[in-house]
Amino acid sequence: MIPKIDAQALFDADKEALDAVRRAAETTGFMTLHNTALSGAEVAAVIESYRQFFKLPEAAKEPVDMAQTGSNRGWGRAGSEQVDLNANPDYKQFFDCGVSVPSEHPWADKQFYAPNKWPKQPAGLGAADFRADVLAYFTKARAISMDLLSALARAIGEPASFFEDKFDTPMALLRGNYYPERPKWAGEKDFGIATHTDYGCLTFLALDGSPGLEVRQRGGGWIPVRAEPGTFVINFGEMFEMWTNGRVKATPHRVVGGTNERISIPLFFNPNYDTNVAPIGSGQVILAGEHLSARYNETYVHLQQTSKGG
Numbered sequence: 185m186i187p188k189i190d191a192q193a194l195f196d197a198d199k200e201a202l203d204a205v206r207r208a209a210e211t212t213g214f215m216t217l218h219n220t221a222l223s224g225a226e227v228a229a230v231i232e233s234y235r236q237f238f239k240l241p242e243a244a245k246e247p248v249d250m251a252q253t254g255s256n257r258g259w260g261r262a263g264s265e266q267v268d269l270n271a272n273p274d275y276k277q278f279f280d281c282g283v284s285v286p287s288e289h290p291w292a293d294k295q296f297y298a299p300n301k302w303p304k305q306p307a308g309l310g311a312a313d314f315r316a317d318v319l320a321y322f323t324k325a326r327a328i329s330m331d332l333l334s335a336l337a338r339a340i341g342e343p344a345s346f347f348e349d350k351f352d353t354p355m356a357l358l359r360g361n362y363y364p365e366r367p368k369w370a371g372e373k374d375f376g377i378a379t380h381t382d383y384g385c386l387t388f389l390a391l392d393g394s395p396g397l398e399v400r401q402r403g404g405g406w407i408p409v410r411a412e413p414g415t416f417v418i419n420f421g422e423m424f425e426m427w428t429n430g431r432v433k434a435t436p437h438r439v440v441g442g443t444n445e446r447i448s449i450p451l452f453f454n455p456n457y458d459t460n461v462a463p464i465g466s467g468q469v470i471l472a473g474e475h476l477s478a479r480y481n482e483t484y485v486h487l488q489q490t491s492k493g494g
């Protein structure tokens with residue numbers, strides 16, 4: 185069972201809601217969140233903006249292909265990410281944007297804060313402005329994710345402000361995933377997105393209502409998870425599991441894909457570059473940026489090549 189959490193109750197520090205979040209974090213590692221400041225209509229609209237982008241001809245997406253860069257901003261074509269090294273690269277396409285810092289900032293040369301890459305707004309595509317729509321959504325989703333972290337801090341017995349200064353320049357990444365119908369050629373090692381755990385702390389995921397996401401159940405089997413726009417799927421990542429010494433669970437999940445086209449929008453809410461995500465109180469140091477960089481270099485195919493080439 186994936187717990188369903190009312191955001192309003194949670195943010196009002198309702199005890200039952202806090203308990204449910206703590207249980208979700210410690211057991212399934214997944215929950216859904218409804219009644220947030222983002223309406224179903226707003227989410228449906230940004231899903232449509234992403235859809236318009238993905239439906240552009242290849243020539244319009246090529247100028248923002250992230251494979252031409254040393255970072256992860258812009259378009260990732262099918263086959264450009266391999267989240268499970270025992271599977272083939274995923275057949276999804278995606279578009280990534282993130283947080284940038286000014287050129288004089290000490291982290292300006294870090295890939296996590298690279299400038300975003302936006303496609304030219306093609307003439308005749310209607311009033312929608314992809315960049316503005318996506319950035320407006322990113323801002324709101326970040327704010328809700330921050331509130332969620334405060335609630336989570338409370339739920340695990342830390343002060344509500346525990347995460348605040350660790351997420352003020354976050355390596356946050358907003359992604360639009362586009363899964364076409366599962367290709368006819370796909371075999372047992374081909375997935376929309378292969379089995380993986382997310383790398384960071386918290387993932388705030390908007391779905392378009394269609395099936396596809398499956399969450400691995402402890403003890404075996406997969407639980408299908410669906411959500412309409414306006415209900416978000418929340419899961420926890422590797423850094424959180426490390427940081428809390430295994431108390432918060434990063435649960436593997438995947439999309440095999442089926443006969444439906446599908447769009448999902450995860451916000452990977454990763455902390456500041458220099459956050460120590462080693463187990464609290466352990467005296468060790470594990471920099472969030474180093475963990476993320478290792479995972480990016482393993483899974484983005486264009487960065488795999490960069491790291492192999494030195």
Ligand SMILES: O=C(O)CCC(=O)C(=O)O
Pocket residue numbers: 359361377382391396397437438439447448450
């Ligand atoms: O599309 C989905 O529902 C899940 C996407 C996902 O797990 C990811 O992008 O990390």
Ligand SMILES: [Fe+2]
Pocket residue numbers: 380381382437
């Ligand atoms: Fe994921």
